[in-house]
């Protein structure tokens with residue numbers, strides 16, 4: 001596999017920022033489809049793909065979501081053209097006969113609620129990361145958020161209990177002039193070991 005050039009790494013990582021202030025610019029539904037078309041190929045355990053996504057776009061649904069977020073996240077969520085609820089399917093293992101047909105992977109999970117809960121969270125979080133990178137690759141900016149009342153989001157958007165929220169991502173075109181200076185990252189030596 002060839003490595004990508006620096007411009008791609010810049011767009012996905014080194015120059016990409018978390019945005020809090022949004023341009024009043026529409027995000028087409030086709031772009032949301034393209035995000036999913038790319039991110040769904042990111043790897044997950046046994047190809048289990050537990051993430052489920054609700055793209056909140058309409059004013060009415062956005063108002064219901066804004067009601068669930070922390071005070072510091074209200075304005076950015078209200079003004080973002082789209083807010084994605086990155087959720088997971090609490091019974092994701094029921095899809096394994098389709099997604100991992102060459103093994104009886106469903107039986108690895110059935111009856112093991114702890115493993116279901118852990119792998120749902122690990123793998124939907126990975127998929128949330130793929131979501132952010134896919135959105136950036138398609139020219140969108142992201143603003144991920146963990147500051148919200150999960151019970152409230154689940155009651156408002158997933159009342160049947162089949163899906164549960166993991167985190168939220170505001171999506172759109174950010175106002176770069178409103179960014180604060182980038183915070184530092186840990187150095188390789190602080191964060192990594194080669195053994």
Ligand SMILES: Cc1cc2nc3c(=O)[nH]c(=O)nc-3n(C[C@H](O)[C@H](O)[C@H](O)COP(=O)(O)O)c2cc1C
Nearest residue numbers: 016017018019072073144145146147148167182183
């Ligand atoms: C899972 C997750 C939860 C976050 N929660 C919030 C939040 O509730 N509110 C907020 O303003 N930013 C939130 N952030 C944004 C982070 O603070 C931000 O991504 C980080 O400081 C890096 O900023 P940068 O991408 O501009 O370098 C969250 C980010 C992630 C990935």
